[in-house]
Amino acid sequence: MNEETERLRRRLYGLIYRNPAWSLEQLAAEVRCSLAEADQACDALCAIGLLAPASSSPCGYVTVTPEAALTRLFSAEERQAQAHMQHVSRIRGAIASLIGDYPRLRDERREAVEVETLPTAALVNTFLDDAGSTCNVSMRSMHPGGPPPEELMDDMLLRDKEMESRGIRVETLYSRRTTEIPYMAAYLADAERVLREVRSADYLPLRMILFDDDLAVLPINPQDSSEGAFAVHGHTLVRSLHALYDYCWHTSVPIRPATAGDARGGELDSQELAVLRMLADGVKDEVIARHLGISPRTLSRFMTGLLDRLGVQTRFQAALRVAELGLLH
The missing domain is CATH 1.10.10.10 (Winged helix-like DNA-binding domain superfamily/Winged helix DNA-binding domain)
Structure with a gap:
């Protein structure tokens, strides 16, 4: 003014x-x-x-009069303030009522996800054994980095056979360098079955094992799997991890197993077949050597050459290979 x-x-x-x-x-x-x-x-x-x-x-x-005007002004302001406070109070009450229902409404949009910590390698291995024994449909695993120790190959084959016997579909991804290691190549050839498929890729983002559609095992530290793992239970999150796995799977390359011809089973002579049958029956080396009339040292050299001809690394793998080829009957 x-x-x-x-x-x-x-x-x-x-x-x-x-x-x-x-x-x-x-x-x-x-x-x-x-x-x-x-x-x-x-x-x-x-x-x-x-x-x-x-x-x-x-x-x-x-x-x-100015005094009366001020009094009326203050009275009007007080009435407006009171009306505003009443309005705020009503809003507060409405919000408080909605807050009481909000946790239930929020829970309706949430799916429970349970994360279990497995801080040591021993706990992880035990958990994986139990999960493999109780899964119903499929197991999908992704393994970047180096191969597992060679001494675990037979245990891995036994676990594969057990899952195959229950009709569990198994898919596995390895880094390409891992699949080129001789004992891994032999394991993968033996591990390939109707219900199992193995692929390799130049790069895999992290170690991961998925059981069915509701359990995932992930490393606590992706750079060092020895620090333990998380077991994640829950359909929604595991479904997303399956999508990640699918991407890696479709960008990978199938590993072709050795065929029956590659194993050259038809070239095995009667003595070699006899040794393989005894191995399959669990006969000890000294008994096999005595049966063949050779020394244990000679038997050892004989077995080395036989495993090489079959393209495998262990006696257990050799027994599986010749059983596949139907040479033990």
Whole structure:
């Protein structure tokens, strides 16, 4: 508000106070303003409470003392504040009521995911054995980095055979370098079955084993699997991990197993077949050597050559290979 407008309002207020019988036209003439300007100034004085409309007054207004105007203003503000606080209180009550239902509503959108910590390699191995024994449909595993120790190959083959006997579908991903190691290549050739498929890739993001559609085992530290693993239970999260596995699977290359011809089983002579049958029956080396009439040292060399011809690394693998080829009957 400029100074001229404020001066006009002060003069009008004083004139109405001193001359309650004047008309609005007389007031405008006295302050030398138009009738519209006088009317606008009176409206502004009404808005701040210094004038009150009065139909009996010639100018249409009566003055209100500043003290009364302030009192009325504060009373109006207090009423508005009280109304606002009541409105806020109602909103607070409505929100509090909704908050009581929110945890239940939020839980309806959540699926429980249980994460079990397996801090040592021994606990991880035991858990994997139990999970493999209880899975119903499939096991999918991804193995970046180096190969497992050679001494575990027979145990791995036994576990494979057990899962195959239960009709469990097994898919495995290895890094390409791992599959080129001789004892791993021999294991993978023996591990390939109707219900098992192995693939290799140049890069795999992390070690991961998926059992059915509700259990995943992931390393605590992807850079060092010896630090243990997490066992994740829950369909939603495991489904996402299956999607990651699918991507790696479709960008990998199948590993072709050795065929019966590769094993050259048809070239085995009667003595070699006899040794393999005894191995399959669990006969000890000294008994086999005695049966053949050779020394244990000679038997050892004989076995080394036989395993090499079959393209395997261990005697257990050799027994599986010739059983596959139907040479033990």
